[in-house]
Amino acid sequence: MPIKINVVLAGHPLEVQVFDNTETTEQDASSDVICRTVGELRTFVNENSKFDGHSMKLIYKGKMISMDASEDLQKYGLKNGDKIMGLGKPKVVPVEDIGLQKLKRFEKDQLSRLAQTYDEIKTDMELLEKNFLNAQMTEEMIARLMKRVLHFIDTSEKHLSAIDGIQIFDDDTPEPVKQQNREFRKTMINGIQDYLNFNDKFKFRLEQLKGSLKYRE
Numbered sequence: 773m774p775i776k777i778n779v780v781l782a783g784h785p786l787e788v789q790v791f792d793n794t795e796t797t798e799q800d801a802s803s804d805v806i807c808r809t810v811g812e813l814r815t816f817v818n819e820n821s822k823f824d825g826h827s828m829k830l831i832y833k834g835k836m837i838s839m840d841a842s843e844d845l846q847k848y849g850l851k852n853g854d855k856i857m858g859l860g861k862p863k864v865v866p867v868e869d870i871g872l873q874k875l876k877r878f879e880k881d882q883l884s885r886l887a888q889t890y891d892e893i894k895t896d897m898e899l900l901e902k903n904f905l906n907a908q909m910t911e912e913m914i915a916r917l918m919k920r921v922l923h924f925i926d927t928s929e930k931h932l933s934a935i936d937g938i939q940i941f942d943d944d945t946p947e948p949v950k951q952q953n954r955e956f957r958k959t960m961i962n963g964i965q966d967y968l969n970f971n972d973k974f975k976f977r978l979e980q981l982k983g984s985l986k987y988r989e
């Protein structure tokens with residue numbers, strides 16, 4: 773049946789339930805976590821404290837507990853109320869790189885609006901091509917849409933320049949983080965390039981529509 777022990781971390785006890793035998797009991801169904809192996813004990817410490825349970829040294833009665841995650845805790849003859857000393861460092865919580873933060877902030881503040889503007893132009897373009905308007909209204913609509921398309925292209929090109937000017941790493945940035953930031957920036961640039969290509973097609977279609985007006989009554 774389960775027994776309760778304490779893993780002492782920086783002077784503070786963390787209560788853990790472990791099995792003192794390998795037989796299944798009715799208490800197996802308990803919602804509490806019950807550790808059978810060294811690996812399960814380390815995982816419990818890792819998830820329920822600020823310490824890295826996977827790398828810390830665990831000492832019981834002056835002897836080091838194995839780093840073998842599969843080793844059965846029963847081997848150590850633990851008894852109810854026993855204490856295990858845990859010696860280790862606090863977990864390192866990853867902090868998002870400042871370069872990536874800058875890119876994500878630009879994406880949120882600028883590119884989300886660019887996407888919305890593109891969708892609006894696309895919707896109006898599709899409506900225009902259905903020819904619901906008379907020739908005069910169509911001509912006016914073409915002029916307004918062309919102005920919006922050209923403004924969109926200008927804005928997109930400015931965004932490309934702005935993204936290129938964002939410092940996404942420095943000399944102290946680890947190479948994997950540099951590569952991560954390069955790839956994120958490349959994805960942003962490719963997205964804007966796609967919008968530019970679509971808008972070039974809109975521009976061409978508007979020019980075609982304008983040319984076809986002379987054949988309409």
